Amino acid sequence: MKGLDHSGMRSKSSNCHGEKKRKQDRWLIGFLTAFLCLLMTNPCRADEVVMKNGDRIQGTAVSMSQGKLVFKTSYAGEISIKWDQVAKLTTDEAFEVSLGEDKTFKGQLTTSASGDLELKPDQGVPPPPLKLAQVKTMTRPKPPATWDYTGNVSAGASKETGNTNTEKYNFIGNLKVFKLPQVIKFYGEYNKEWSKNALTKDNWLGSGTYEHFLDKKWFLWGTGVAQSDKFKDLTLRANAAVGPGYQVWSSEEKNLSMKLGPGYTYEKYSKNMAFIGNTDHREYFSAYWVLDFDMWFFEKLFQVFHHDDFLYDFEDSTNWVLRTRQGIRLPLISKLFASFQFNYDFDNQPADGKDKWDQAWIFSLGWQF
Numbered sequence: 001m002k003g004l005d006h007s008g009m010r011s012k013s014s015n016c017h018g019e020k021k022r023k024q025d026r027w028l029i030g031f032l033t034a035f036l037c038l039l040m041t042n043p044c045r046a047d048e049v050v051m052k053n054g055d056r057i058q059g060t061a062v063s064m065s066q067g068k069l070v071f072k073t074s075y076a077g078e079i080s081i082k083w084d085q086v087a088k089l090t091t092d093e094a095f096e097v098s099l100g101e102d103k104t105f106k107g108q109l110t111t112s113a114s115g116d117l118e119l120k121p122d123q124g125v126p127p128p129p130l131k132l133a134q135v136k137t138m139t140r141p142k143p144p145a146t147w148d149y150t151g152n153v154s155a156g157a158s159k160e161t162g163n164t165n166t167e168k169y170n171f172i173g174n175l176k177v178f179k180l181p182q183v184i185k186f187y188g189e190y191n192k193e194w195s196k197n198a199l200t201k202d203n204w205l206g207s208g209t210y211e212h213f214l215d216k217k218w219f220l221w222g223t224g225v226a227q228s229d230k231f232k233d234l235t236l237r238a239n240a241a242v243g244p245g246y247q248v249w250s251s252e253e254k255n256l257s258m259k260l261g262p263g264y265t266y267e268k269y270s271k272n273m274a275f276i277g278n279t280d281h282r283e284y285f286s287a288y289w290v291l292d293f294d295m296w297f298f299e300k301l302f303q304v305f306h307h308d309d310f311l312y313d314f315e316d317s318t319n320w321v322l323r324t325r326q327g328i329r330l331p332l333i334s335k336l337f338a339s340f341q342f343n344y345d346f347d348n349q350p351a352d353g354k355d356k357w358d359q360a361w362i363f364s365l366g367w368q369f
Contacts, residue, residue: 154366241288
């Protein structure tokens with residue numbers, strides 16, 4: 001009897017233990033099932049591009065311009081995809097889509113079965129579907145405006161000894177500091193040369209400009225420019241001007257702007273000059289014109305740039321000065337570039353005994369920042 005009793009007790013204990021284990025197992029299975037369902041209903045978010053040949057690529061859409069979609073993957077980094085080979089594009093975050101001519105839309109991107117691009121804005125009515133071929137550029141929305149900067153510096157140097165004894169140095173710098181609607185620009189250049197230990201070139205130029213944009217195109221500006229050239233007998237030419245400006249293009253690919261306005265000019269020479277009444281200085285009211293242009297070609301293979309400014313004396317129509325800077329920048333490694341620049345200056349009233357024009361070919365290496 002006692003054996004039977006002990007056996008019965010062990011049986012009951014075993015049954016209780018088994019039932020408890022089964023409950024734990026059911027709880028664990030339920031938890032894992034719920035967890036897997038949660039993962040399935042909240043998958044890792046990623047953008048996706050589907051090619052016309054059927055290939056699917058997941059990752060992060062970065063931007064699209066000049067017919068190239070930049071897409072970042074976990075296995076190959078950033079890759080460049082021809083936009084005309086894209087059949088579908090889906091993004092998790094909003095993008096700004098530009099059709100050109102100031103037509104811009106913002107929203108998450110999906111592609112319909114018919115191949116049209118559909119935008120889902122955070123609020124408001126979505127725009128009508130767009131053809132992929134209509135899209136000119138695609139960028140992520142810009143964060144709230146803060147002060148930012150961009151620019152470049154380039155420098156060149158050479159030295160020859162022996163039968164030829166020359167030494168040359170040049171420096172060119174551009175800096176743009178901006179927080180729209182305000183833009184501040186600085187420019188400087190310096191050139192110096194020696195031939196057989198005799199100084200043959202010594203000049204510099206610097207300018208500062210403030211621009212205040214009224215809208216995407218029109219802006220007001222003020223500028224100050226100072227210049228000196230030892231071999232033109234020009235100790236200083238300083239002019240200040242203000243006026244309206246117009247921005248035709250403004251993007252990473254191309255920029256074009258124009259400025260025109262009245263100003264005031266002061267000139268100081270190293271000695272008295274007959275053409276200004278045997279004095280060494282003069283001052284006059286003037287008109288000032290500026291044009292700035294740059295543009296990338298062949299998928300950023302090289303950049304062409306041009307600057308010209310024109311100074312005109314209101315009091316003497318024969319007194320005017322034209323200055324141009326143009327050239328090509330070639331990207332090398334990282335932010336390093338090579339620059340080939342041609343400078344041409346024309347002064348219709350030069351100092352006594354001096355030529356009206358000067359030109360220079362400049363090769364230099366630079367850094368973009």
